Amino acid sequence: xxxxxxxxxxxxxxxxxxxxxxxxxxxxxxxxxxxxxxxxxxxxxxxxxxxxxxxxxxxxxxxxxxxxxxxxxxxxxxxxxxxxxxxxxxxxxxxxxxxxxxxxxxxxxxxxxxxxxxxxxxxxxxxxxxxxxxxxxxxxxxxxxxxxxxxxxxxxxxxxxxxxxxxxxxxxxxxxxxxxxxxxxxxxxxxxxxxxxxxxxxxxxxxxxxxxxxxxxxxxxxxxxxxxxxxxxxxxxxxxxxxxxxxxxxxxxxxxxxxxxxxxxxxxxxxxxxxxxxxxxxxxxxxxxxxxxxxxxxxxxxxxxxxxxxxxxxxxxxxxxxxxxxxxxxxxxxxxxxxxxxxxxxxxxxxxxxxxxxxxxxxxxxxxxxxxxxxxxxxxxxxxxxxxxxxxxxxxxxxxxxxxxxxxxxxxxxxxxxxxxxxxxxxxxxxxxxxxxxxxxxxxxxxxxxxxxxxxxxxxx
Amino acid sequence: xxxxxxxxxxxxxxxxxxxxxxxxxxxxxxxxxxxxxxxxxxxxxxxxxxxxxxxxxxxxxxx
Numbered sequence: 001x002x003x004x005x006x007x008x009x010x011x012x013x014x015x016x017x018x019x020x021x022x023x024x025x026x027x028x029x030x031x032x033x034x035x036x037x038x039x040x041x042x043x044x045x046x047x048x049x050x051x052x053x054x055x056x057x058x059x060x061x062x063x064x065x066x067x068x069x070x071x072x073x074x075x076x077x078x079x080x081x082x083x084x085x086x087x088x089x090x091x092x093x094x095x096x097x098x099x100x101x102x103x104x105x106x107x108x109x110x111x112x113x114x115x116x117x118x119x120x121x122x123x124x125x126x127x128x129x130x131x132x133x134x135x136x137x138x139x140x141x142x143x144x145x146x147x148x149x150x151x152x153x154x155x156x157x158x159x160x161x162x163x164x165x166x167x168x169x170x171x172x173x174x175x176x177x178x179x180x181x182x183x184x185x186x187x188x189x190x191x192x193x194x195x196x197x198x199x200x201x202x203x204x205x206x207x208x209x210x211x212x213x214x215x216x217x218x219x220x221x222x223x224x225x226x227x228x229x230x231x232x233x234x235x236x237x238x239x240x241x242x243x244x245x246x247x248x249x250x251x252x253x254x255x256x257x258x259x260x261x262x263x264x265x266x267x268x269x270x271x272x273x274x275x276x277x278x279x280x281x282x283x284x285x286x287x288x289x290x291x292x293x294x295x296x297x298x299x300x301x302x303x304x305x306x307x308x309x310x311x312x313x314x315x316x317x318x319x320x321x322x323x324x325x326x327x328x329x330x331x332x333x334x335x336x337x338x339x340x341x342x343x344x345x346x347x348x349x350x351x352x353x354x355x356x357x358x359x360x361x362x363x364x365x366x367x368x369x370x371x372x373x374x375x376x377x378x379x380x381x382x383x384x385x386x387x388x389x390x391x392x393x394x395x396x397x398x399x400x401x402x403x404x405x406x407x408x409x410x411x412x413x414x415x416x417x418x419x420x421x422x423x424x425x426x427x428x429x430x431x432x433x434x435x436x437x438x439x440x441x442x443x444x445x446x447x448x449x450x451x452x453x454x455x456x457x458x459x460x461x
Numbered sequence: 462x463x464x465x466x467x468x469x470x471x472x473x474x475x476x477x478x479x480x481x482x483x484x485x486x487x488x489x490x491x492x493x494x495x496x497x498x499x500x501x502x503x504x505x506x507x508x509x510x511x512x513x514x515x516x517x518x519x520x521x522x523x524x
Contacts, residue, residue: 300510321481325484334493337483340477341481346501349508352518355516
């Protein structure tokens with residue numbers, strides 16, 4: 001198989017025996033060994049486990065039994081997913097002292113049940129409180145399109161590994177944008193499903209109110225294949241839906257006929273770079289989306305997401321702030337200590353606002369099936385960059401990378417992030433759908449991909 | 462609500478750290494203060510948005 005083969009292409013070749021899972025796995029290992037020094041995407045490569053799983057997949061085929069829809073597909077996970085035998089780092093130094101995980105997270109189990117092969121755990125911003133992909137303990141994840149630039153975060157290695165062709169599929173988490181930001185900076189397709197759609201059991205949390213998990217890939221079909229394989233209830237995650245799985249693959253090619261698509265204006269255009277606006281205009285034109293709408297109180301929604309994040313994050317880490325403050329990345333530590341000090345009354349106000357905002361935004365979905373918005377205000381910044389220009393003023397970079405993603409994940413709306421292959425660097429556009437309508441967001445993404453409006457560009461590796 | 466001045470904010474941080482059982486180093490103060498100033502400004506933009514007393518938060522917990 002070619003290094004940039006999609007997951008679907010790999011499964012279609014492995015299933016009839018045109019190639020073997022072990023050959024695909026060895027090629028992925030070789031590619032990781034060749035390029036991960038430059039990309040710094042992996043923190044653990046589970047070579048022997050991958051080889052054993054690949055041989056097991058090949059044995060199933062040799063026995064004449066059918067293989068799953070992801071047969072032989074290599075994948076890797078952000079290192080906040082439990083991987084049996086590996087401590088769940090969540091990007092931290094502190095968690096290196098944890099006992100190795102005793103079992104895999106259910107999403108890994110579900111992908112492997114579909115025939116996929118876990119290749120390892122991926123670099124990420126410390127405790128997922130990050131939009132850059134930089135990490136003081138493991139070094140920065142590097143963007144395959146320009147290794148002097150950020151992957152975006154916090155799912156940095158999830159972006160770098162897929163964009164660099166090391167694996168066709170990865171899993172990340174998204175609390176405020178951590179799947180969509182690396183998708184945008186690395187030129188990938190990313191799916192942040194509806195809040196509660198995919199189980200979060202056996203992953204290291206960050207913000208219980210806002211945490212989501214989802215896939216990153218180089219095609220819409222790969223996102224849908226992985227998403228479908230991972231759906232289903234799980235009593236182990238109290239937030240996980242009891243709805244029956246609603247597969248997206250069957251309707252992927254249904255086109256966009258009858259869908260009403262609008263563009264988010266106002267807040268979602270203010271502060272956007274020329275590249276972000278150009279990408280949005282390209283996608284809107286291809287979809288004939290001419291109507292501009294205002295998502296009400298988006299700036300306040302972003303503020304409320306910020307407050308809930310910093311205070312719930314602080315509560316999660318309070319004991320570690322008391323006993324091991326010196327072992328955090330100083331930037332994470334200072335934000336968490338600050339978060340611990342926000343009066344509870346203000347946090348409750350933010351949760352009350354969340355309810356109001358949800359009801360207002362859901363009214364928009366009575367008139368529209370999907371809303372388009374930029375994913376990030378800018379293309380991938382340089383590693384180490386501290387500030388950015390926003391509406392003519394120099395502001396801190398980190399917090400502002402997520403201004404367009406935060407008001408959306410705040411109420412758990414599903415988003416397919418699609419890459420517009422601008423030169424020299426790609427940038428993403430969010431396709432936002434009503435709760436539980438991932439199928440619509442993915443249909444639109446697939447239509448754009450078929451029309452070659454969006455595409456995961458190949459990096460100069 | 463207006464901005465809190467640096468001195469008042471620093472006094473609040475030192476007291477809150479005692480209440481929370483967190484030992485602060487002086488070198489951390491400028492960064493914590495800057496973070497908290499931004500957070501309180503954002504929190505107050507949310508808090509000043511008028512909602513009825515009956516408006517309930519939206520946590521998902523179900524027993």
